[in-house]
Amino acid sequence: MQTVAQTLREHRSIRQFKPDEIPQSIIDEVLHEAVTGTSSSGNLNSYSMVLTRDPVRKRQMYKLHGEQEFILQAPLVITFCADWYRTRQWLKLRGARDNFNNFLGYQVAANETMLISQSVTLGFEARGYGICYMGSTLHAMQEIAEQLGLPETCLPITTIVVGVPDERPERRERLPTRSFVHDETYQKPNTSELEDMYQAREESGWERYMAVPRLKAMCDEGGITSLAQMYTSPYKYDPDHYVPKSLQILEVLQQRGFLPSKLSLTQTEE
Ligand SMILES: Cc1cc2nc3c(=O)[nH]c(=O)nc-3n(C[C@H](O)[C@H](O)[C@H](O)COP(=O)(O)O)c2cc1C
Incomplete structure (x- = not known):
């Protein structure tokens, strides 16, 4: 596996992928390392990651993301969501005061979501996989939230596609x-x-x-x-x-x- 410095030096966004699936064990390892190795405000981990692999769902995501072809090619799409739902349910369960259903809460969770997305990115890239972010997430927030069944105080912030690169573009x-x-x-x-x-x-x-x-x-x-x-x-x-x-x-x-x-x-x- 590459070091962080090597991974950064090798980075380029990938928009053409081979059809190879990513083994579940690798996905699990990358996500676990990212969750446990990324700083988190109050250690409240105010994000969720929704994995899309089902071809029918991927096609729906493709439509919502402005029909970017590489979504259909890449075996894995990960939607990173700012998420206080889980935490707020826990607060409720324990009789604690509700919070984070406010703009500051959104801002904190959106920042955390970008941090975890980049840790996941580095984990995949260090293992030779390619990724591309999709800014289109913010343009279709509501529709993606509905598509993925996101609850209250949970919204998509960014998305990556992941797969085996089928191109090696010039570094930007x-x-x-x-x-x-x-x-x-x-x-x-x-x-x-x-x-x-x-x-x-x-x-x-x-x-x-x-x-x-x-x-x-x-x-x-x-x-x-x-x-x-x-x-x-x-x-x-x-x-x-x-x-x-x-x-x-x-x-x-x-x-x-x-x-x-x-x-x-x-x-x-x-
Ligand atoms: C938040 C974010 C959103 C992006 N959205 C898109 C996108 O919707 N489609 C796309 O092809 N590339 C997207 N990109 C990739 C950028 O175009 C790319 O990172 C930039 O041109 C620099 O190229 P590099 O990543 O190869 O160094 C996005 C990157 C980021 C960080």
């Missing part, structure tokens, strides 16, 4: 590490520092998009001439979609008991 570049590191206090980058940080990324990212005929045609049509413009265009992270989606997510939090029902969640005109 990152901004230079110094872009993320601040000594003692936050150093706002000036224009020339921004130019410097983003130059390589802009060139390689743009090249990658332009190599895909469908994306190139969309950019030509939409007058999109740079990577930054692409990122917030209607084809990627569209602000016109993010604003109403944010309100929908708040509504889901309300319905699932993480926000008070008396809170008004209407969009105000600017």
